[in-house]
Amino acid sequence: MSEAALSPLQIQAMAQAAREASRRLATTSSGLRSTALLRLADLLERQAHVLLAANEEDVRAAGDTLPAATLQRLHLDAPKLAAMAQGVRAVAALPDPLHRVQLRRLLDDGLELTRVSCPLGVLCVVFEARPDALVQISALALKSGNAVLLKGGREARRSNAALLAVIQQALAEAGLPDAAVQGLPDREAVAVLLQRPDLVDLVIPRGSRELVQSLQAATRIPVLGHADGICHMYLDEAAETAMAVALVRDAKLQYPAACNAVETVLIHRRAAARLLPALAADLAPRGVELRGCPACLELVPTLGPATEADWDAEYGAPILALKVVADLDAALAHIRAHGSGHTEAIVTRDPRAAARFLAEVDAAGVFHNASTRFADGYRYGFGAEVGISTGRIHARGPVGLEGLLSYRYLLLGHGQCVEDYTGPSGRPFRHLDFTSEP
Amino acid sequence: MSEAALSPLQIQAMAQAAREASRRLATTSSGLRSTALLRLADLLERQAHVLLAANEEDVRAAGDTLPAATLQRLHLDAPKLAAMAQGVRAVAALPDPLHRVQLRRLLDDGLELTRVSCPLGVLCVVFEARPDALVQISALALKSGNAVLLKGGREARRSNAALLAVIQQALAEAGLPDAAVQGLPDREAVAVLLQRPDLVDLVIPRGSRELVQSLQAATRIPVLGHADGICHMYLDEAAETAMAVALVRDAKLQYPAACNAVETVLIHRRAAARLLPALAADLAPRGVELRGCPACLELVPTLGPATEADWDAEYGAPILALKVVADLDAALAHIRAHGSGHTEAIVTRDPRAAARFLAEVDAAGVFHNASTRFADGYRYGFGAEVGISTGRIHARGPVGLEGLLSYRYLLLGHGQCVEDYTGPSGRPFRHLDFTSEP
Incomplete structure (x- = not known):
């Protein structure tokens, strides 16, 4: 340069x-x-x-x-x-990735539309x-x-x-x-x-x-990426202890500076007495600073206290916020209020709780019984990654080459005019799709 | 309201x-x-x-x-x-359009990624x-x-x-x-x-x-649509007279206020003596005001003169600018300089000229021997149209329901951690795609 x-x-x-x-x-x-x-x-x-x-x-x-x-x-x-x-x-x-036919449709005999990547x-x-x-x-x-x-x-x-x-x-x-x-x-x-x-x-x-x-x-030019990666892991009432501890450990410690590392763990109140001590016993010796809500502190008094600011923090470091929630609804509400739309995970054996979480959480990645750290173009099999987008327009989530593409519509005719297809006596369109790429 | x-x-x-x-x-x-x-x-x-x-x-x-x-x-x-x-x-x-599975991939046994429209x-x-x-x-x-x-x-x-x-x-x-x-x-x-x-x-x-x-x-919020619809029709040396006249008539007059109506017709210099008088004879009696470049005026003295401003005008009215160009390259250069990326058409019997035009013009729609007025969601068979976008990010061209959608990645696991897939002895990913939608 x-x-x-x-x-x-x-x-x-x-x-x-x-x-x-x-x-x-x-x-x-x-x-x-x-x-x-x-x-x-x-x-x-x-x-x-x-x-x-x-x-x-x-x-x-x-x-x-x-x-x-x-x-x-x-x-x-x-x-x-x-x-x-x-x-x-x-x-x-x-x-x-270029010159790929994304759509090929006969609008009428001798009038063929194709959509091609560019x-x-x-x-x-x-x-x-x-x-x-x-x-x-x-x-x-x-x-x-x-x-x-x-x-x-x-x-x-x-x-x-x-x-x-x-x-x-x-x-x-x-x-x-x-x-x-x-x-x-x-x-x-x-x-x-x-x-x-x-x-x-x-x-x-x-x-x-x-x-x-x-x-x-x-700028008014579109920006692809994400400012925040505030990812949550919700440990449901029916979360297995060993799986929950292993997944939180991986999501927090495998690479704490990553945007897909977990920042806040939400724990169902009826699982808190079982899961919180297990989490603390596993993570504290590994050097994770744990900050808990008042209900957490009652169960594990050795935790540090979390403040309101902790629910919006992306630590990028071995620090983890912990919060006891009343139920799945409370977890969903917390994620809506504090999530950044990056990656959110539920740990549970209850298929109904998992189904609701998967259906209702609005984020680029919504996971069940898997570490948030999987949110990555290489792990998704995209071969290479441009970045991870938390926007809803254009590409979302880990973005591969697809995010660097647009398309053009090509129309090949033989002199057709729109007037011929207009009005009560106009020709109808055929709109016949080719079943596979040519 | x-x-x-x-x-x-x-x-x-x-x-x-x-x-x-x-x-x-x-x-x-x-x-x-x-x-x-x-x-x-x-x-x-x-x-x-x-x-x-x-x-x-x-x-x-x-x-x-x-x-x-x-x-x-x-x-x-x-x-x-x-x-x-x-x-x-x-x-x-x-x-x-919702809940559609766009991708379904086994990252590993018991670790399944799906991309679902939302x-x-x-x-x-x-x-x-x-x-x-x-x-x-x-x-x-x-x-x-x-x-x-x-x-x-x-x-x-x-x-x-x-x-x-x-x-x-x-x-x-x-x-x-x-x-x-x-x-x-x-x-x-x-x-x-x-x-x-x-x-x-x-x-x-x-x-x-x-x-x-x-x-x-x-605003910094994405805006879907187009400000300008400055569409060109290039009449190549090998354009058939009758087809060229009919297509220009349709593209200009079928609905002059439409964004996909033609505003400027470019004519290859070796076809100008043949095509220009035919165009003038067809369009002038239909009330189209024709504005030509100096070379056009020499061939058809009854045209009005075009100024530089005409090349950037979206008339939305029965007015048409006409310009004689040296060759296909000059036509492509004019379209690059003055087009709005909406819809551009070539009229020619020469497959090589058509192929170059289709490959090189960067617009939402690039047409061969068809009226620019076909650039429309209904005519493309989208059932309904949100608008026509000249942007390259997200949706381009006529936009159907697809333009109102994003997607989420759902990952269903059984407790998998990223650490297990990391390093020289880590498990490899399988990245096995399901061949069809479930």
Whole structure:
């Protein structure tokens, strides 16, 4: 990514070049896009020394100014590069998402309608210090025929510039326009693009809640993603103790910083005396800070007290809020009031309670007897993940390549006029669907 | 619709009641929603006298302050009410769009993922003076399990209030919450809701370009629709004269006010001497005002001159801009520069020219040898139409019930934890799709 600040006109010119490149990509064959991706995978391995040297500079420059977890995510090594290359090859191997016939219908003899998948156009992706996200998102964009303008974290700027150079080399070697993947120099460049719905079709934030919210507040361009991941696990009266404890442990501790980690566990009052001590006995020794409602504290006095703010907290850390609820209805009401529409789970052996929970909870993911941590594109089998959306428009939940696509209606006729199909004596439409893809 | 101005708090309370109602609708059976729709159809016919009396008052109050076309759209009569009732019955008869399994995948033994369609939630629909749109959009919303807040034109306020009363009666008689369909009193109420993405999931404007643009500019809530319908017809060198003339006539004159009417006809320079005089001879006597580029004027001196502004004009009237272009590339460039992404057509006998046009034009509809007027939900066989979208996110082109839906991922497990599937010794996923819907 370029170091120099660019003028708004220069930023717009970049976006216009991306738009031109996206037009070219939209009409390419699957083979050409795959060639570019496979070339990229090779270059990531062959130019490892260049990439690792750039990354080493980033890590050195960051020194001890970054939290350990951030520094760990910034750090690249040979195995991480190999995994990146494997990820790109996996994307290359996915079926071509473009030019797919989604609908084929005879409106009348010699008047055939087809709906065909196509790219969205130009994506603007803003992510925080994780160089591997740059490669992953670029691969997904290319696979789906979209151009992408990327803004990475400042901490990773040398790594990102080196990775971008490799991506653009792969594009050029495959005969594709290198303007299809470009780096944006700074936040000001992003700010310019956020005001241009004509130049950018979709904004994808990969990072903190603050990042997502600031982008959502600053633009009318659709933003794919989620600000909050406040996930609940409701332990019903008929929850098995061992299963409930294992699932809460996994949902909280398997990766506490993930958006699909559980934040609040709701417990049916008639199961609380059985489940709460078991949870505390399992989680406290593992370093989980437990914060309970007054009813919880009565049962397990060693818990810390939860405040109202805890019901709306996304800890991203080994902290868990616990609340006793009167029944399933009270659990549903709590989730409606405090959930972020990400992923909600019930643990129970009672099929009727499970059925109600599955039917009534309005979230991207609604789980029965499974860890909330399964809410993930890889685990769902999408091959790759653009992000997880909590919006209801366009894509929802873990989003694979499908979220980077639109479609066009193609109509092939022989001179038909609408007038001929109008009025009492007009021809009727046939509306005959082809049963399978041609 | 209520006459009195309401406070922002009252408007929010209405939207919250709509949200509650939408939760109830989301879990209803198809039968219950169909019952309400069939009851509505009956009431439209049985209470015709009440509805027509209210409409007569609107028409009388409007007097001669409205253009004749608007007055005609405002006016209701018995056949229009019968057609409305038939439209509602047709929506009732469509397959249930809710609770449909879009994906069913075994992640592992005893761990089953399904993706199930669900409503968006709460719609805010703003339309201009056409009482029948109120009934149509309410029927589509109910069918798809969405609640809807409606703001109609002031001219139709008595008609709309009477229709709303009938809709709410039908809901109540079917045992559904009447807050599922509510009228908003004024623009101020809409303005309050536009600031609340938490209360409204989708805004649908049904009306003029100015209405659409003003709503788009005022909200971060997704707006489904289109501001412009600047459609082109490109007459290629290999266009048949008779077909070209008939298609342009249909696309311009069959309903000039429609968004899918053609505004500019581009003509290949080697076909201009053949096609232009034929077009002029057909269209001028039918009252079409023809405005041509300088090359057009040389061939047919009786044309009026086109200015630069004509290439960006949506006339909505029997006016047609004509331009001679050097070749297909020039036509594609003109469409890129001036098209609104609505519907674009090529007329040609040359399959290679047609293939390039179909592949390269980025619009919701791309047609070969067919009138642009076919771009319509009814003609496409969607049964009913929410609107036509020129956006790429969510629904594009003519939008049927599908555009009012989202989906949820349901995961049914037996206590599975993500930790068991993690790391080198983790269980692999099976990702086995069921071949057909259960």
